[in-house]
Amino acid sequence: MTLVAEDISCRRDGRLVLDDISFSLPDGTMTALLGPNGAGKTTLLRVILGLEKADGRILLNGADLSTLTRREVARRIAYVPQTNTVAFAYTVADMVAMGRLSHARFGLITPADDKDAVTGALARLNISHLADRAYTQLSGGEQQAVLIARALAQGGRTLLLDEPASALDFGQQKRLWAQLRDLAEQGYTILCTTHDPLRAREIFDVALLMRQGRLVDCGAVGSVLTDEGIDTLYASAHVP
Numbered sequence: 393m394t395l396v397a398e399d400i401s402c403r404r405d406g407r408l409v410l411d412d413i414s415f416s417l418p419d420g421t422m423t424a425l426l427g428p429n430g431a432g433k434t435t436l437l438r439v440i441l442g443l444e445k446a447d448g449r450i451l452l453n454g455a456d457l458s459t460l461t462r463r464e465v466a467r468r469i470a471y472v473p474q475t476n477t478v479a480f481a482y483t484v485a486d487m488v489a490m491g492r493l494s495h496a497r498f499g500l501i502t503p504a505d506d507k508d509a510v511t512g513a514l515a516r517l518n519i520s521h522l523a524d525r526a527y528t529q530l531s532g533g534e535q536q537a538v539l540i541a542r543a544l545a546q547g548g549r550t551l552l553l554d555e556p557a558s559a560l561d562f563g564q565q566k567r568l569w570a571q572l573r574d575l576a577e578q579g580y581t582i583l584c585t586t587h588d589p590l591r592a593r594e595i596f597d598v599a600l601l602m603r604q605g606r607l608v609d610c611g612a613v614g615s616v617l618t619d620e621g622i623d624t625l626y627a628s629a630h631v632p
């Protein structure tokens with residue numbers, strides 16, 4: 393689905409952390425969101441999800457997300473957070489099944505299609521063997537793979553991922569990028585933060601570069617993530 397941001401500005405504690413951001417991401421593209429620590433990447437993802445108040449509009453296939461219910465947004469957009477702390481030792485299968493909550497009827501998430509979605513998502517991430525393990529007892533990388541499986545089970549065709557590869561081993565990273573590419577080829581829209589511009593240049597189609605709350609560049613990775621572009625992005629990030 394085409395994801396459009398129009399004039400997004402957001403304040404936190406009175407400080408402007410997103411400053412008039414606009415972009416358009418067509419179906420079937422993998423977009424990397426890059427910038428130094430504190431640039432506003434996570435905030436931007438949270439604004440798209442409706443978790444942070446902001447000025448401006450987010451449109452998905454022309455529909456203004458502010459006019460949709462939380463449940464309607466969750467059926468369209470899945471989010472993979474950097475980490476997810478859970479207080480209870482849910483099994484991995486239960487965690488992934490939570491991705492189906494927006495499809496639940498009468499609060500139940502047991503119909504066959506939901507089970508298929510969970511089984512399929514576990515298989516896609518190569519973690520079917522973890523299905524009955526307690527989520528709280530997994531390694532950081534295994535937990536991250538579960539969060540990605542949960543997003544896939546959710547069924548939305550727009551995926552927002554916050555540094556999904558940061559705790560994954562090399563094999564899991566390769567599977568993740570291949571999986572995301574496969575989804576993009578099926579028309580999914582993928583927006584993913586990363587701190588690795590060199591990998592991003594190989595893997596993604598488009599890059600959005602943010603610094604100090606502003607979108608400083610946007611375009612095909614080959615033209616935006618040049619050596620010079622990367623140096624400029626990460627130079628003098630700190631504002632005294």
Ligand SMILES: Nc1ncnc2c1ncn2[C@@H]1O[C@H](COP(=O)(O)OP(=O)(O)OP(=O)(O)O)[C@@H](O)[C@H]1O
Nearest residue numbers: 404405409427428429430431432433434435436585
């Ligand atoms: N809960 C909060 N309350 C107030 N300000 C916040 C809050 N969370 C983040 N900020 C500020 O908003 C700005 C953007 O933070 P954000 O987490 O979006 O950056 P980021 O680009 O995702 O950083 P990182 O790469 O370190 O994850 C930062 O200046 C940060 O200090």
